[in-house]
Amino acid sequence: LSFLVLSSTLSLVAFARSFSSENPIVLPTTCHDDDNLVLPEVYDQDGNPLRIGERYIIKNPLLGGGAVYLDNIGNLQCPNAVLQHMSIPQFLGKGTPVMFVRKSESDYGDVVRVMTGVYIKFFVKTSKLCVDETVWKVNHEQLVVTGGNVGNENDIFKIKKTDLVIPGMKNVYKLLHCPSHLQCKN
Numbered sequence: 001l002s003f004l005v006l007s008s009t010l011s012l013v014a015f016a017r018s019f020s021s022e023n024p025i026v027l028p029t030t031c032h033d034d035d036n037l038v039l040p041e042v043y044d045q046d047g048n049p050l051r052i053g054e055r056y057i058i059k060n061p062l063l064g065g066g067a068v069y070l071d072n073i074g075n076l077q078c079p080n081a082v083l084q085h086m087s088i089p090q091f092l093g094k095g096t097p098v099m100f101v102r103k104s105e106s107d108y109g110d111v112v113r114v115m116t117g118v119y120i121k122f123f124v125k126t127s128k129l130c131v132d133e134t135v136w137k138v139n140h141e142q143l144v145v146t147g148g149n150v151g152n153e154n155d156i157f158k159i160k161k162t163d164l165v166i167p168g169m170k171n172v173y174k175l176l177h178c179p180s181h182l183q184c185k186n
Contacts, residue, residue, distance in 0.1 A: 039113040042159050043171040050112035050159075055097040055123050058175075060084060061166045067095025070122045070134065070146065078130035079122075082144040097123040103151045117156040117178060119148065138177045138185075153180030 041049040050056065058068040066085030073081040085093040100118040112118060122134040137148030137155040148155035156178050164172045176184040 039115055040161070042112045042114055042161075042173060045169070045171060047171070050100060052102055052110045052112060052118075053099055055099055057095040057097055059095065061164075061169045061172060067093055068098070069093055069096040070124060078133040078146075079124075080133065080146050082136055082146065099123050101150055112159065114161055114173075115158050117158060119150045119155055120157050120175075121150070122146065138179070142185075144177075156180070158184060 043049055044056065060066060068082060068084050070079045071081045071083050072079040073083075085095065099121050100112050101121055102118060120136040122136075124134060132149075133146050135148035135150055135155060136144055136146060136157065137152070139145050158176045158178045159173045160176055162172050162174055166172060174186065176186060178184040
């Protein structure tokens with residue numbers, strides 16, 4: 001899903017790049033029960049774990065990519081497009097904050113973990129009419145748009161750690177769209 005970096009008032013980085021397998025790898029980390037393995041946490045640029053319900057900005061770490069933002073394309077009543085600013089000074093924008101949410105808080109606690117399903121929702125002050133139109137989904141043309149639903153298994157995204165090294169950046173990730181019963185897609 002394009003090249004992405006996540007940041008917040010606390011920054012997070014995500015990066016999309018093609019690779020040969022979308023299978024998650026379970027890495028051993030500390031856990032309450034030594035017999036269990038848990039997936040690692042996703043960290044922002046300050047080294048803090050991403051939290052469900054907190055606000056973050058998604059940015060592209062590469063030259064030419066800027067922050068992700070919500071906009072209206074097609075003169076619709078509610079904003080419907082997930083777009084990315086260009087990192088050319090006159091087009092550079094701060095981006096629209098997003099939140100990662102889950103259908104159930106009991107799933108994995110309040111920390112976002114690598115390769116676990118989350119819904120991505122723009123955090124905007126909008127009319128009550130449009131408040132349910134801020135969840136991301138992938139449409140039939142394979143474009144990321146809004147209008148998804150928390151709880152719809154086809155609107156799930158996952159965050160995967162990459163080995164990409166970018167000077168001045170740490171914790172580089174990529175976003176995957178992972179609809180139910182299908183392989184995840186970049």
